[in-house]
Amino acid sequence: MIERLVRGLARTKWIVLIAWIAITAVSILALPDLQAIVRETEQKFVPSDSESVVAKEMMERIDPEQTTKSNAIIVYSRAQGITEQDQQWLQEKAKTLQNLKGDDSIKSVQSAYEMPEMASKFRSADGTTELIIVGFQRAENDTVTQEAVDVLEESLSGAPEGSSVALTGSAPISKDFQKSSEEGLKKTELLTVGLVLVILLIVFRSPIAPFVPLLTIGLSLVITRGLVALATEYGMPVSSFTESFLIAVLFGAGTDYCILLIQRYREELRVDNDRVEALVRTMRTVGKTVVFSASTVFVAFFLIGFAQFGLYQSAVGVSIGVVVTLIAGLTLTPALLLILGQAAFWPSKVNSGQGHGESKLWSAMASLASRRPVAVLLVTVILLAPLTLLFEGKRSFDDIAEIDPGHGSVQGFRQVERSFGSGEVFPVSIALTSSDSMRTPEALAALEYASASVARIDGVKEVRSVVRPLGEQLSELTVQDQLTKTSAALEEMQSGVDKVAAGLSTASSEIATGQGDIDKLTSGLQEMSSKTKDAKNGLHQIHGGLVSAAKGTDKIVGGLTQSSNVASSMAADLQGLLKAHPELMNDKNVQMLLGKQQGLTKGLSELKKGSAAVQSGFKKLNPSLDKVADGLGQLAEGQTQAADGAKQLKGGLNELTGGLKDGAKGLTDISSGLTQVNDAQKAIADKGGNQIPGWYMPEEAINSPEFQQALDFYMSKDGMTTKLEVVLDVNPYSGDALVTVDRIRDTLRQNLSGTAIADPQVLLAGTSAQISELKDISQNDFTRTGTLVLIGIFIVLMILLRSILAPLYVLLSLGFNYLVTMGIVEFIFVDLLGEPGLSWSASFFVFLIIVALGVDYSIFLMARFKEEYRPGGIAYAMSRAMTTTGGVIISAAVIMGGTFAALMMSGVNTLLQIGAGIVIGLILYSTVFMGLVVPALANLIGEANWWPFRKQNSAAVVVKETHQKKADPVLEG
Known part of the structure; x- marks a missing residue:
């Protein structure tokens, strides 16, 4: 069948060439542009059901009119500090950008001029930097967004002299990342073609032969790009790595296949110089090897399509390229060889050519591996195993490191990092949901408690939420502020109590002073009563003491007048006291005293009237002495009652004075207690500071217009979804940020559990949160996909070699080679160059390519080993395979290493590490493992290499082995 196909190809060789050129032209004209698709493709590749994606979608529903999907940050700085002229320029710039709102790109413009109450968010504390944040309606990779970024960059010209202005944020960083990738891709293409051409010139020692693989791979690459771009319309993911890997793998592996075919064709052409027969023999032998080699690469990259992680899946396009390259290698390359014939190797003469010849170095390694397989394995393991311990799996997720530091987005990011802190550009966004509305005082208090707990986490700069719209705690609603207000109220109350106590003390003193007048009144009344009685007795002696009686009556009138005056004075004093202290009106003693005073006044009035009558009677010499005597008796009785009332008044005033003194003392005690309470509250406030968790927002504060703005921005209308923004004070790409993200999630879930927020669900988004997810997703995918x-x-390999043991030790050698390679790579980049870790995707792609492409060398060797094998001739067959394919393996490794070495010049950190790892790995595998380890294992296992598919005759084995040793001087030695 192969013979018929080759002879048919010989008749249609020109048609095949023209057909490939035509297909290439059609793919250029009709198929999509892969680079344009990559440019518009989201590069983060987080699964759609991941926490960060779901959280982002939930937060977008809070306020769709204000939510942006990407942003750009204008970073304006002056080392000596922002001037008034700078601010005028920025204000004009903000106004200009505001006028652009409403189209399909710019959705919001935030600055210190539109939001003066939040100026601290846009101006650095050191006064050197100011920000303007522009929000876009579409994602950062969208064409419209990228065009808007271009417009912004153009608008930044004309800044005041001496200032620096840069554009950073998600959209500019994405744009510069893509730009760096495209620039790196161009470098890679040129370097790859140049390196491959130089290596092929050295290998073939001909200026014509190298163009056979170059044309084959070049046309395959162009067609593959179009097919991969077309496949994206059916869901195939692509990334900035897709084209880089296509170039490296197709030029590397494809050139290796072409070298294998061309070298074997030259070897066969030496037999009879018949192009067709030489090609028939070539395709019959190495054609199958090429198919199986390409199959392993195809299988490896095809199985990546089963990965969950989109960036890993984006390498699946290489499998399409491998198929196209294989078809081209089996059709276009033979057609070109048939067309060129011996001219392909000009100026060398095919008749005298020896291909790679019998390599003495590989013959020596074959002899060593066959004679001392155990020693070879032990020495190799002892020397290489320690290198595997250098591989600790340290990974870096810093996307900024992937971009040329000279780009504006990186410079702007670093300026923000210096002036505001690392986390200001990419805060952690948190979506919080509840089964009930959170627009209640209790739920808001729970939110504040959770926000305060997060703010205390190491690595957190500030927390912005509905209860902290400016990133700071609403202090007027905290326990500390309430304690301060209570202390002020207590101090005011204490002052009032002190004044009342002083008033009571004054009243007590005044009453005590008035008691002396009451004693005088009592004494006067008693004296009057005694004299009245004497007057009554004197009536009996009226005749004898008329003159004396008249004088006594005058004295009585005078005494009554004096008594009346004293009573009036007491009444005025008492009324004055009641006016000064109206609260005494409620005192029972005072009421009793008031009643007695009124009785005293009334008695004195009656007494005065009686005295007047007596005086009148004396003057008129009223003969009715009995009436006068009765009057005098009543007067004496009234005076006695007045004296008793005065005594009772004195007792009541004594009791009142005691009560006032007790009241003053009680108020003094209250004042002392208030002082102690106030001092205690101040002590609590001083010790607790801002860490006092108590917080409460009354209903009237919730309904205030100011707080409603914060509610509408941070919380959905139904109150069941809210968002928080956590600004980190560490680099959002760093390992510390990943640890902080986990602590934030755990702290929120712990502090919200059992609160007024019903069934709280916490979901994190943002750069650091996505990186945290990537860490787990990529690691799990590595394990699963690597196993597949x-x-x-x-x-x-089992189908090709018809063996189980041989594929096992080949894969073991590849795995060991990978661990050694990664140990060396991590030592170089982490320990020597000071990187925080290898790029997070580097280890996966190094594994994939070393295994998928390194196995090709095993196939080259083992396929020839199987071809040369005869029962009983393990050592001979391996020696023959090594001496004939050793040069091909080295050439293929050099070609493959050269194509991936070109990645190291791309300027992209990840490609640099991947390129370095693959170069190191291929060098190790093509020399140490292919020259020593795999041959030693094959010789050590012996005839079991083909188990369980072939059984050998022991007698035949001995005879054949002896015969082959005699025929092979290497084995005889």
Whole structure:
């Protein structure tokens, strides 16, 4: 069948060439542009059901009119400090951008001039930097957004002299990342073609032969790009790595296949110089090897399509390229060889050519591996195993490191990092949901408590939420502020109590002073009563003491007048006291005293009237002495009652004075207690500071217009979804940020559990949160996909070699080589160059390519080993395979290493590490493992290499081995 196909190809060789050129032209004209698609593709590749994606979608529903999907940050700085002229320029710039709102790109413009109450958010504390944040309606990779970024960059010209202005944020960073990738891709293409051409010139020692693989791979690459771009319309993911890997793998592996075919064709052409027969023999032998080699690469990259992580899946396009390259290698390359014939190797003469010849170095390694397989394995393991311990799996997720530091987005990011802090550009966004509305005082208090707990986490700069719209706690609603207000109220109350106590003390003193007048009144009344009685007795002696009686009556009138005056004075004093202290009106003693005073006044009035009558009677010499005597008796009785009332008044005033003194003392005690309470509250406030968790927002504060703005911005209308923004004070790409993100999630879930927020669900988004997810997703996908790749390659090797043991030790050698390679790579980049870790995707792609492409060298060797093998001739067959394919393996490794070495010049940190890892790995595998380890294992296992598919005759084995040793001087030695 192969013979018929080759002879048919010989008749249609020109048609095949023209057909490939035509297909290439059609793909250029009709198929999509892969680079344009990559430019518009989201590069983060987080699964759609991941926490960060779901959280972002939930937060977008809070306020769709204000939510932006990407942003750009204008970073304006002056080392000596922002001047008034700078601010005028920025204000004009903000106004200009505001006028652009409403189109399909710019959705919001935030600055210190539109939001003066939040000026601290836009101006650095050191006064050197100011920000304007522009929000876009579409994602950062969208064409419209990228065009808007271009417009912004153009608008930044004309800044005041001496200032610096840069554009950073998600959209500019994405744009510069894509730009760096495209620039790196151009470098990679040129370097790859140049390196491959130089290596092929050295290998073939001909200026014509190198163009056979170059044309084959070049046309395959162009067609593959169009097919991969077309496949994206059916869901195939692509990334900035897709084209880089296409170039490296197709030029590397494809050139290796072409070298294998061309070298074997030259070897066969030496037999009879018949182009067709030489090609028939070539395709019959190495054609199958090429198919199986390409199959392992195809299987490896095809199985990546089963990864969950989009960036890993984006390498699946290489499998399309491998198929196209294989078809081209089996059709276009033979057609070109048939067309060129011996001219392909000009100026060398094919008749005298020896291909790679019998390599003495590989013959020596074959002899060593066959004679001392155990020693070779032990020495190799002892020397290489320590290198695997250098691989600790340290990974870096810093996307900024992937971009040329000279780009504006990186410079702007670093300026913000210096002036505001690392986390200001990419805060952690948190979506919080509840089964009930959170627009209640209790739920808001729970939110504040959770926000305060997060703010205390190491690595957190500030927390912005509905209860902290400016990133700071609403202090007027905290326990500390309430304690301060209570202390002020207590101090005011204490002052009032002190004044009342002083008033009571004054009243007590005044009453005590008035008691002396009451004693005088009592004494006067008693004296009057006694004299009245004497007057009554004197009536009996009226005749004898008329003159004396008249004088006594005058005295009585005078005494009554004096008594009346004293009573009036007491009444005035008492009324004055009641006016000064109206609260005494409620005192029972005072009421009793008032009644007695009124009785005293009344008695004195009656007494005065009686005295007047007596005086009148004396003057008129009223003969009715009995009436006068009765009057005098009543007067004496009234005076006695008045004296008793005065005594009772004195007792009541004594009691009142005691009560006033007790009241004053009680108020003094109250004042002392208030002082102690106030001092205690101040002590609590001083010790607790801002860490006092108590917080409460009354209903009237919730309904205030100011707080409603914060509610509408941070919380959905139904109150069941709210968002928080956590600004980190560490680099959002760093390992510390990943640890902080986990602590934030745990702290929120712990502090919200059992609160007024019903069934709280916490979901994190943002750069740091996505990186945290990538860490787990990529690691799990590595393990799962790597296992699938190994199984797929094992099956291909088992079919090719018809063995189980041989594929096993080949895969073991590849795995050991990978660990050694990664140990060396991590030592170089982390320990020597000071990187925080290898790029997070580097280890996966190094594994994939070393295994998928490194196994090709095993196939080259083992396929020839199987071809040369005869029962009993393990050592001879391996020696023959090594001496004939050793040069091909080295050439293929050099070609493959050269194509991936070109990635190291791309300027993209991840590609640099991947390129370095693959170069190191291929060098190790093509020399140490292919020259020593795999041959030693093959010789050590012996005839079991083909188990369980072939059984050998022991007698035949001995005879054949002896015969082959005699025929092979290397083995005889």
